[in-house]
Amino acid sequence: MKKTRILLADDHPIVAESLAILINMMDDFEVIGTVNNGWEVLSFVETNEVDLVLSDLHMPVMNGIETTIRLREKFPHIKIMLLTMSEEAAIIKEALVAGIDGYMMKNIEKKELQNALRQVANGQKYYSQAVVMRLAEVPNPATASGKDEIGEHIPLTPREIEIMQLIIQELTSAEIAERIFISPTTVDTHRRNLMKKLGVSSALGLMKYALRHGLVK
Amino acid sequence: MKKTRILLADDHPIVAESLAILINMMDDFEVIGTVNNGWEVLSFVETNEVDLVLSDLHMPVMNGIETTIRLREKFPHIKIMLLTMSEEAAIIKEALVAGIDGYMMKNIEKKELQNALRQVANGQKYYSQAVVMRLAEVPNPATASGKDEIGEHIPLTPREIEIMQLIIQELTSAEIAERIFISPTTVDTHRRNLMKKLGVSSALGLMKYALRHGLVK
DNA sequence: CAAAAATTCACTACTAGTAGGTATTTTATT
């Protein structure tokens, strides 16, 4: 089986070297070169057969995104992954628009890196959890704080969920009763039980809860 | 090597069946059961050794997110992946908050599914490209149709917007009046004008409009 | 089977919201 030929781009020699060692330990990849910036990437691929570029985002002469865009123009078949310290959403989005094949944080483990490389070499995309979390504006469970905004989970019965969804569809209690063949007073009972359980005092409160907990789209 | 035991949850039998066949063709996974909704997931895992739940998002009795939350409480070791048609950012975010291990569109290929399953079974997370693209608010090059369901834009006055936001915060007309130093009857007038303008007939309708048009977060 | 949970229904009472109409004052625009 032919090894995937990787070009490393990083302005920190130590990082590049250790990455090269790590990758060369994998038996389906080989690092065929390391360069220090985007310009060198472009000139390297002119004269060498490269399958995948694994690049840092921040580089002195030409950064990873700029490099991606230019590489895409002349060598659309070459895969490009960014390996970076930055988690800024704006930057991640730029990279995605530029057509990046993968985006990872530098704190990943060997195994994950291998998976990521395989996936991208295979024509798929790869984005690490931290990237997705940042885009979703969800605090990274590993990195930070602890409590999240969703609040505790309160168990609702199937019937309650059903009725809540109908309430949110703006049906009146009478209409709900007709729809599911129960008495209007029963609907009101469920309604009150729901509000009491969830600690809200109106249909709006129910809707907010439902939205936060994915009970409705 | 022990196979990873997978439980499928999907309310469409055809989907579940074909998925089961597909997965059973992989030699490191086996489908040990298929169920139709979230409740059945919860009862199934009570009596069976399940390593990974591969679930649809939209299910009649209990949807994928709700299921995730409840499963996390009692069986934190079980991996959960959502396989769905929905690409709505809000839903994806809910799923992430709920602690989902993977999120994929239903249009993926076998190979990608296998990668995803391996990755998650291995303790990592997996998110398909469409998911990340949606979160980044980048139009998916593959899917990208264009128009979305936002509907026409109706001009609201600043005061109306202000009052609508207060309504959505679940303040009563009296409270709103007190807050912004006008008469309760005036608040009611704005309220009615809003509903008439937007063609809705309740505060819930107002909230839905506000959500669709980004007037509230 | 027995206990617990869920679902069902009814009664009363109160209140906030919905619906319609009308009218004055203030602010913005030409």
Added chain:
DNA sequence: AATAAAATACCTACTAGTAGTGAATTTTTG
């Protein structure tokens, strides 16, 4: 200054939702 748009305010009337309590029945669970 004149007109249009927005914001203000009140009236009546009706209705749907909110709140408390109590209880019977069915389903689920141990």
